[in-house]
Amino acid sequence: MGRALRGIEVSEEVYELLLAIARRKSKSVEEVILEYIAKDVDPGVRIEVYMKLHEKYLRRAEELYARGDLARAGEKYWGAVTALLNAIGEKRGWSHYTHRDYAEIVERLSEELGEPLGRLFASVE
Template structure:
């Protein structure tokens, strides 16, 4: 699946950028990894997945099915990494907390495939 290949590519790139200390770029790649998985989930379910709003609806749907709060929290923290790409406001410690939550989120999202 093209979206799964993108997920793997973005996650690999995110980890590489993170190791180099390029947090803004790494954060955007983590966001890309999350959205690639959301695209794959949406394709499987016949849901739209073309906008930021669509991603939020997908996450809300998965939460409604599972009541897993970490889906909502992880998505919100992924959004913050996406915002950090544009505004570069996040320190390393905060970035690492966000990264940990996003890594948990992608593991949870893969279970929906």
């Protein structure tokens, strides 16, 4: 039996491959799929999708936190952070595909804003 991804059925093997890639990159399966199809999508659309993912993960994290499911809430909060960093990276033309890229985005923003974002980012990792 396959796995449904928002109405798209994929084989268990394909899903497991996507999941392994997502875990290795500290991303969600949705973000991995978006990363691979992004080359064929307008940058403005990619930013919009990343922002919608950010809102979705943040909302879900808050629900899980309210129910006391802290482990899963933490995963969703991380997804919200990475989706937001992806949107920023996309908008600025910065690489945003690896954990290292995220750290570099945070460092650049920290320098721009004069804020200790690196320390805050380290606390959510």
